[in-house]
Amino acid sequence: MSRALRDVLDDFRRTPLLSALGVTTIAFSLFALGLFGLVALNIRQALEKLEDRVEIRAFVAPGTTPEDMGQAAGDVASFPEVQSARIVTSEMALKRAQSELGEFRDVFEGAVLPGSIDVQLKPGRRDPATVKSVAERVKRFSFVDDVRYGEEWIEKLYRLRNIAGIAGLALGFAFAIVSVIIIGATIRMAVLARSKEISIMRLVGATDSYIRRPFLLEGFAKGVLGGLLALVLTWIAQTMINRYVIETIFFTARVALLGLLFGALIGLIGSAVSVGRHLRRV
Amino acid sequence: MIRFTRVSKSYPRTGTAVNDVSLQVNKGEFVFLTGASGAGKSTLLKMIYMEERPTTGEVRVAGTSSVTAKANDVAKLRRKLGIVFQDFRLLEHRTIEQNVGFALEVIGAPSTVIGGKVARVLTQVGLAAKGRALPRELSGGEQQRAAIARALVNDPFALIADEPTGNLDDRATRGIFQLLREINAQGTSVIMATHNLELIRRNEFRTIEMARGQIVFDSAEPASTAERRTP
Ligand SMILES: Nc1ncnc2c1ncn2[C@@H]1O[C@H](COP(=O)(O)OP(=O)(O)OP(=O)(O)O)[C@@H](O)[C@H]1O
Numbered sequence: 137m138s139r140a141l142r143d144v145l146d147d148f149r150r151t152p153l154l155s156a157l158g159v160t161t162i163a164f165s166l167f168a169l170g171l172f173g174l175v176a177l178n179i180r181q182a183l184e185k186l187e188d189r190v191e192i193r194a195f196v197a198p199g200t201t202p203e204d205m206g207q208a209a210g211d212v213a214s215f216p217e218v219q220s221a222r223i224v225t226s227e228m229a230l231k232r233a234q235s236e237l238g239e240f241r242d243v244f245e246g247a248v249l250p251g252s253i254d255v256q257l258k259p260g261r262r263d264p265a266t267v268k269s270v271a272e273r274v275k276r277f278s279f280v281d282d283v284r285y286g287e288e289w290i291e292k293l294y295r296l297r298n299i300a301g302i303a304g305l306a307l308g309f310a311f312a313i314v315s316v317i318i319i320g321a322t323i324r325m326a327v328l329a330r331s332k333e334i335s336i337m338r339l340v341g342a343t344d345s346y347i348r349r350p351f352l353l354e355g356f357a358k359g360v361l362g363g364l365l366a367l368v369l370t371w372i373a374q375t376m377i378n379r380y381v382i383e384t385i386f387f388t389a390r391v392a393l394l395g396l397l398f399g400a401l402i403g404l405i406g407s408a409v410s411v412g413r414h415l416r417r418v
Numbered sequence: 419m420i421r422f423t424r425v426s427k428s429y430p431r432t433g434t435a436v437n438d439v440s441l442q443v444n445k446g447e448f449v450f451l452t453g454a455s456g457a458g459k460s461t462l463l464k465m466i467y468m469e470e471r472p473t474t475g476e477v478r479v480a481g482t483s484s485v486t487a488k489a490n491d492v493a494k495l496r497r498k499l500g501i502v503f504q505d506f507r508l509l510e511h512r513t514i515e516q517n518v519g520f521a522l523e524v525i526g527a528p529s530t531v532i533g534g535k536v537a538r539v540l541t542q543v544g545l546a547a548k549g550r551a552l553p554r555e556l557s558g559g560e561q562q563r564a565a566i567a568r569a570l571v572n573d574p575f576a577l578i579a580d581e582p583t584g585n586l587d588d589r590a591t592r593g594i595f596q597l598l599r600e601i602n603a604q605g606t607s608v609i610m611a612t613h614n615l616e617l618i619r620r621n622e623f624r625t626i627e628m629a630r631g632q633i634v635f636d637s638a639e640p641a642s643t644a645e646r647r648t649p
């Protein structure tokens with residue numbers, strides 16, 4: 137077994153609590169990132185699905201005749217971006233709203249919903265810019281009151297995703313800082329415990345990088361362990377959400393690996409910062 | 419081999435420890451370094467193995483200059499030097515063999531050659547039978563032999579010894595000194611700081627005396643500043 141590896145095991149044995157704490161904080165850091173990352177990921181997934189269904193709905197003024205609506209729908213259908221345009225009369229709108237809302241259908245009892253022309257865009261032409269330009273052209277019909285294309289919804293989801301992302305990053309960053317400090321403290325103790333050995337290493341001509349190696353390896357190992365722990369925790373959390381809340385998707389293997397690497401990086405930074413500072417004093 | 423050119427060293431709080439020292443030690447020489455406590459002997463030796471760098475002037479050791487050497491150059495230089503101290507500096511939880519082998523291990527020597535080299539050098543210092551012992555199971559003289567074995571295991575061109583007999587009784591001192599002479603006879607330079615005037619008087623080796631950071635006597639240059647001879 138290499139001397140560096142032996143030294144790492146020695147240190148885990150010497151300071152088991154502090155070592156475990158270092159691993160745990162790295163795990164928490166990545167767990168926070170992972171959870172909010174999952175939220176962001178699933179929102180993005182939802183947004184993609186929403187985009188598939190993107191539909192422009194042009195509400196017509198009350199009293200517009202089905203003939204006028206049909207004429208307009210025909211015109212709209214001939215736009216190059218448009219796949220189909222179909223008319224929804226006031227009665228159809230009410231029926232649709234009731235069926236979509238299921239148990240809340242009573243809300244619409246006696247309500248009058250406006251009729252509309254529903255426009256479906258061709259696949260590949262559903263980007264926000266195209267949607268907007270078509271919506272603007274549809275708006276030019278004199279009897280069109282209002283055009284909706286789910287922009288508020290999409291915007292809200294985007295905002296939610298951003299909030300989840302920022303929250304995850306902030307919490308993850310805070311835990312990362314804490315783990316860098318704790319790992320640094322562990323390394324400090326390890327350096328002190330081995331100060332005599334280190335000074336003899338120096339005396340007989342060991343290079344600084346050789347002397348550093350076991351400490352860096354130690355940080356790296358803790359980072360990987362923390363990363364694995366975080367992955368397991370995140371996976372458990374996701375499984376619970378799937379079972380009790382809603383169906384969600386998990387990270388791809390590549391993203392999970394990236395998380396592990398990030399953990400290793402935190403551990404490495406924690407030990408590198410500390411070992412540089414403390415070796416100088418031995 | 420070892421050359422000091424107008425070397426001074428001052429520490430921030432204690433001031434000048436070595437003051438304008440020029441000096442040359444050639445291959446195969448045996449040199450006593452003496453002088454009162456605080457004269458600057460240890461500081462001078464530290465500048466040879468570049469634990470300290472001069473404040474002004476230059477130290478050159480085997481082609482390595484104190485002015486330009488990087489940390490890695492210093493590490494490489496120390497592989498060509500053997501260094502021993504008054505307090506032995508052995509690792510308590512390792513056997514004598516492991517202590518000696520440690521010096522090879524940490525500079526990346528292949529494990530296949532370590533065993534043979536350790537055995538050879540332990541025989542040379544007379545500790546062949548005690549390789550498996552821990553340092554605390556040895557006498558002071560034996561511990562110093564182990565430390566010398568560790569210093570020799572890399573075949574250094576020079577051995578730097580800072581009061582190697584400072585903690586030893588007369589008998590053990592004679593034994594260690596005898597060992598250093600044998601090592602020197604095989605071609606290794608030895609530079610030994612000592613307060614043991616008896617030892618210096620009884621041996622015809624080059625003697626350098628320091629006082630207040632300066633060389634006040636050097637038997638190799640009797641014409642220079644031979645102000646006073648060690649009594
Ligand atoms: N690391 C240091 N920091 C500050 N001052 C130091 C340091 N090392 C030595 N000195 C100072 O340098 C001067 C010379 O010290 P040095 O250890 O070289 O003397 P010495 O001749 O080896 O003495 P001794 O015979 O007692 O070992 C002393 O005045 C000491 O206070």
Ligand SMILES: [Mg+2]
Pocket residue numbers: 459460461580
């Ligand atoms: Mg001294």
